[in-house]
Amino acid sequence: MNQLPTRQIPGVYHRRFGEVLVTALSDGFVEMGYDIFREFSRDEVDRMMARDHRLSPPRISVNCFLLRGPMGRVLIDTGSQDNFGPTAGKLFENLAAAGVDPASIEHVLLTHCHPDHSAGLTDTRDGRRLFPNARLIVNRKEIAHWFSDEERDRADERKRLRYFDWTRAQVGPYRDAGLLDEAGDGDEVLPGITLLECAGHTPGHSTWAIRSQGRQMIVWGDLAHVPEVQVARPGVSMSFDHDPDLAARNRIALLQRIHDEDMLVAGMHIHFPGFGWLMRDGDGWRIATEQWAFEI
Numbered sequence: 001m002n003q004l005p006t007r008q009i010p011g012v013y014h015r016r017f018g019e020v021l022v023t024a025l026s027d028g029f030v031e032m033g034y035d036i037f038r039e040f041s042r043d044e045v046d047r048m049m050a051r052d053h054r055l056s057p058p059r060i061s062v063n064c065f066l067l068r069g070p071m072g073r074v075l076i077d078t079g080s081q082d083n084f085g086p087t088a089g090k091l092f093e094n095l096a097a098a099g100v101d102p103a104s105i106e107h108v109l110l111t112h113c114h115p116d117h118s119a120g121l122t123d124t125r126d127g128r129r130l131f132p133n134a135r136l137i138v139n140r141k142e143i144a145h146w147f148s149d150e151e152r153d154r155a156d157e158r159k160r161l162r163y164f165d166w167t168r169a170q171v172g173p174y175r176d177a178g179l180l181d182e183a184g185d186g187d188e189v190l191p192g193i194t195l196l197e198c199a200g201h202t203p204g205h206s207t208w209a210i211r212s213q214g215r216q217m218i219v220w221g222d223l224a225h226v227p228e229v230q231v232a233r234p235g236v237s238m239s240f241d242h243d244p245d246l247a248a249r250n251r252i253a254l255l256q257r258i259h260d261e262d263m264l265v266a267g268m269h270i271h272f273p274g275f276g277w278l279m280r281d282g283d284g285w286r287i288a289t290e291q292w293a294f295e296i
């Protein structure tokens with residue numbers, strides 16, 4: 001019996017999207033508590049998670065997405081490195097398993113600056129950029145906020161450390177080296193990649209729309225942290241949202257648009273590999289996760 005495997009093979013999944021090869025890379029997962037939701041009871045969380053046969057309190061999966069195509073070699077988000085314990089921070093081993101050298105990445109795009117998305121940018125012990133040849137592209141509202149001393153002074157101690165100081169340590173080395181490009185809502189930052197702002201979770205929280213051969217897909221960042229709850233009930237916000245009401249309003253509007261425009265969804269916190277389609281379900285939505293395919 002001791003011959004049986006005790007862990008999964010690497011969390012790497014390729015999916016062709018028009019001219020683009022999209023590779024989902026698992027960064028692992030983080031076990032959360034009930035207090036992550038704002039104004040949502042423990043019983044309701046348990047009920048909604050049980051409906052989908054999920055663990056409760058929820059487990060949040062963390063994914064990053066690598067794009068290879070007319071836009072070059074682009075990584076969207078960088079995972080959590082060593083900030084969330086042994087179940088997370090797997091991006092680099094999965095990149096290696098996929099045969100991708102971090103030095104070959106030409107652009108890194110962030111959905112926002114939170115430690116499960118931006119912590120893989122830099123070795124903060126020595127300031128070494130872990131994507132040494134990449135330019136970094138981030139919503140300028142995100143940079144303006146997390147680099148503002150005034151905003152930092154207004155924040156509580158925990159946010160000061162985890163959001164402001166950590167962001168500066170992660171993004172700073174790219175900025176100091178002249179490798180940071182700031183973008184705004186609607187900007188096509190690279191061929192076929194457009195920033196679609198969806199603020200609220202953070203001041204410049206961004207999703208990235210990918211267009212290829214007449215189809216659209218959206219890499220939606222933290223539009224939903226716990227899809228079982230927030231896709232079904234998009235009005236539910238998180239305790240760590242910067243502006244929870246704005247986050248909910250923008251989530252509700254963007255979910256509708258994703259459905260109306262028939263976009264393929266790729267989610268940072270949809271369970272690996274994180275691809276699916278949005279379908280109406282009563283007053284809310286559900287995600288029909290995409291079937292595994294052998295042929296790329």
Ligand SMILES: [Zn+2]
Pocket residue numbers: 114116117222268269
């Ligand atoms: Zn997140």
